[in-house]
Amino acid sequence: MTGIEWLIETFGSPETALRSETSLRILFESIVTDMGLKPVGPPVWHQFPDTGGFTGIWLLQESHLTIHTFPEFRSACLNVFCCSTRPGLDWQTRLHVLLGATEVQVREFHRLYDRR
Amino acid sequence: MTGIEWLIETFGSPETALRSETSLRILFESIVTDMGLKPVGPPVWHQFPDTGGFTGIWLLQESHLTIHTFPEFRSACLNVFCCSTRPGLDWQTRLHVLLGATEVQVREFHRLYDRR
Numbered sequence: 001m002t003g004i005e006w007l008i009e010t011f012g013s014p015e016t017a018l019r020s021e022t023s024l025r026i027l028f029e030s031i032v033t034d035m036g037l038k039p040v041g042p043p044v045w046h047q048f049p050d051t052g053g054f055t056g057i058w059l060l061q062e063s064h065l066t067i068h069t070f071p072e073f074r075s076a077c078l079n080v081f082c083c084s085t086r087p088g089l090d091w092q093t094r095l096h097v098l099l100g101a102t103e104v105q106v107r108e109f110h111r112l113y114d115r116r
Numbered sequence: 117m118t119g120i121e122w123l124i125e126t127f128g129s130p131e132t133a134l135r136s137e138t139s140l141r142i143l144f145e146s147i148v149t150d151m152g153l154k155p156v157g158p159p160v161w162h163q164f165p166d167t168g169g170f171t172g173i174w175l176l177q178e179s180h181l182t183i184h185t186f187p188e189f190r191s192a193c194l195n196v197f198c199c200s201t202r203p204g205l206d207w208q209t210r211l212h213v214l215l216g217a218t219e220v221q222v223r224e225f226h227r228l229y230d231r232r
Contacts, residue, residue: 001186001189003184003193007225007227040162041160044157044160044173055156057173057175057180057182061164063171064182064184066182068179070229070230075229075230077197077199077227077229079195079197081182081193083184083193107225111125111193112125113186113192113193114186114189115191
């Protein structure tokens with residue numbers, strides 16, 4: 001069995017999007033819906049009072065989503081981890097449409113956990 | 117500003133360690149203590165009824181910890197993400213001592229989020 005994880009950095013988003021729990025919630029829900037993932041409970045959100053940046057974490061049957069936003073740098077770091085390989089989304093378009101990102105960097109890694 | 121993330125796979129642990137919330141909680145607490153990290157609330161744990169494997173997520177001021185255990189494969193996948201670079205731990209020794217892992221694979225990535 002091999003998992004798959006995307007490490008994604010976004011740049012150029014409006015600060016307001018990165019300080020909006022609603023925007024981030026819509027992003028998480030769109031990923032879960034379009035990849036056919038099954039959440040375990042609701043996501044956990046924390047907003048940092050100094051910058052207004054958010055951390056969001058969503059535990060899934062298939063592993064997890066996390067995001068950290070940095071409004072002061074107009075950037076964010078997203079992780080999408082699935083415990084079985086599958087196609088990703090068009091991350092550039094998704095993050096442009098939902099967070100206003102003007103640049104998106106994506107790295108994809110396999111995570112082997114069964115070597116029998 | 118650049119973050120740092122470790123993607124870690126462990127192999128060879130006893131199934132009992134990977135089904136023990138106590139073992140995993142001690143691992144998380146030891147990482148937080150020895151790296152000087154500051155949790156935001158308690159960790160969230162979920163045990164999967166079919167395999168007894170756990171997912172654990174801990175939101176930190178400095179980003180997050182996650183673990184997924186696969187007792188059926190005697191393996192686990194750990195992520196440690198910090199929003200500022202710092203030295204890691206001796207992951208091999210730590211995961212051998214606390215989870216009984218006989219092999220540990222570590223990948224380290226920088227995550228740039230300020231390109232001004």
